[in-house]
Amino acid sequence: MATKKDTSLQSDFAKLKYEPDGSYKRIPSAFRSFIEKEGQFEAERDRYHLYVSYACPWATRTLIVRKLKGLEDLIPVTIVSPHMGTEGWPFANVDEFPGAEVDPLYGSEHIKDLYLKADPNYTGRFSVPVLWDKKNHTIVNNESSEIIRMFNAAFNDLIPTDKAAVDIYPAAHHAEIDSINEWIYDTVSNGVYRAGFSIKQQAYEAAVVPLFRSLDRLEKILTGKDYLVGDVLTEADVRLWVTIIRFDPVYVSHFKCNLRTIRKGYPAIHSWMKKLYWNSSAFKDSTNFEHIKTHYYWSLYTINPTRVIPIGPIPHVEGL
Numbered sequence: 001m002a003t004k005k006d007t008s009l010q011s012d013f014a015k016l017k018y019e020p021d022g023s024y025k026r027i028p029s030a031f032r033s034f035i036e037k038e039g040q041f042e043a044e045r046d047r048y049h050l051y052v053s054y055a056c057p058w059a060t061r062t063l064i065v066r067k068l069k070g071l072e073d074l075i076p077v078t079i080v081s082p083h084m085g086t087e088g089w090p091f092a093n094v095d096e097f098p099g100a101e102v103d104p105l106y107g108s109e110h111i112k113d114l115y116l117k118a119d120p121n122y123t124g125r126f127s128v129p130v131l132w133d134k135k136n137h138t139i140v141n142n143e144s145s146e147i148i149r150m151f152n153a154a155f156n157d158l159i160p161t162d163k164a165a166v167d168i169y170p171a172a173h174h175a176e177i178d179s180i181n182e183w184i185y186d187t188v189s190n191g192v193y194r195a196g197f198s199i200k201q202q203a204y205e206a207a208v209v210p211l212f213r214s215l216d217r218l219e220k221i222l223t224g225k226d227y228l229v230g231d232v233l234t235e236a237d238v239r240l241w242v243t244i245i246r247f248d249p250v251y252v253s254h255f256k257c258n259l260r261t262i263r264k265g266y267p268a269i270h271s272w273m274k275k276l277y278w279n280s281s282a283f284k285d286s287t288n289f290e291h292i293k294t295h296y297y298w299s300l301y302t303i304n305p306t307r308v309i310p311i312g313p314i315p316h317v318e319g320l
């Protein structure tokens with residue numbers, strides 16, 4: 001099911017829009033419905049499907065929470081190829097890449113086919129993750145921070161009690177989680193992109209300096225602690241972790257975030273990152289460095305025109 005109209009302005013990385021000062025501004029996600037009781041989208045078995053890339057940190061948040069909550073059977077997932085080309089993210093029928101899959105619902109060629117099925121007049125980027133409703137053949141939500149909130153709470157009646165009891169957004173910590181999320185998003189999770197996507201020196205420096213200031217702040221918070229907020233795993237950890245695990249393999253060189261590395265410059269952040277990776281399959285099994293490195297160094301080709309993929313760092317994640 002190929003899409004005929006020219007959507008390259010929405011899908012081609014080389015046509016990404018910049019601000020006049022050479023900085024990059026992320027546009028807000030467009031599909032923002034919630035799965036909720038008596039809403040348009042109710043929690044049901046065999047109704048929802050998740051489309052993700054292993055490469056994408058935002059999508060990986062949803063993979064991690066899906067596993068933490070034991071939603072694997074309830075919400076099947078399809079992995080796209082990391083070669084995000086001029087048409088956006090392809091499925092395996094268009095680009096066979098180890099670990100990539102075909103779209104089991106519609107045999108789509110690209111993620112963009114799903115967006116245009118949901119809304120033929122859609123004008124945004126064709127991003128992952130996509131939470132799809134099989135009943136109405138539409139996108140429920142394409143904003144990772146909201147998808148993880150739904151995964152945390154919306155399906156609790158349909159999963160075993162031990163999994164329902166897992167709560168990564170505990171009421172007692174809402175304020176603290178919301179506030180830490182905010183500055184981490186601006187300066188770290190999105191900050192690495194603002195640094196890497198900058199096309200002017202000043203815009204780059206305006207992103208990279210606050211990024212490292214925030215890493216210094218996070219180093220203090222995590223010193224002597226296993227988690228960011230309280231003494232439990234929360235969504236704040238999940239949201240930050242997907243950026244930190246990509247930091248040394250990708251952001252240090254590709255996005256020029258090279259004031260320090262995590263492994264040499266931030267012992268507490270490094271230890272927090274490694275413990276989650278090695279001790280929790282939800283984190284480790286959601287991380288695929290082949291997809292991650294291929295995507296960034298190949299797809300974002302205006303930044304790396306040779307598309308050569310660096311081999312290091314070796315190992316990608318050090319042992320505990």
Ligand SMILES: N[C@@H](CCC(=O)N[C@@H](CS)C(=O)NCC(=O)O)C(=O)O
Nearest residue numbers: 056057058125126127128142143144
């Ligand atoms: N706000 C979105 C951002 C998702 C996003 O930017 N995904 C990137 C990959 S890391 C993407 O699919 N980009 C496609 C494009 O811009 O063409 C979320 O958090 O879910």
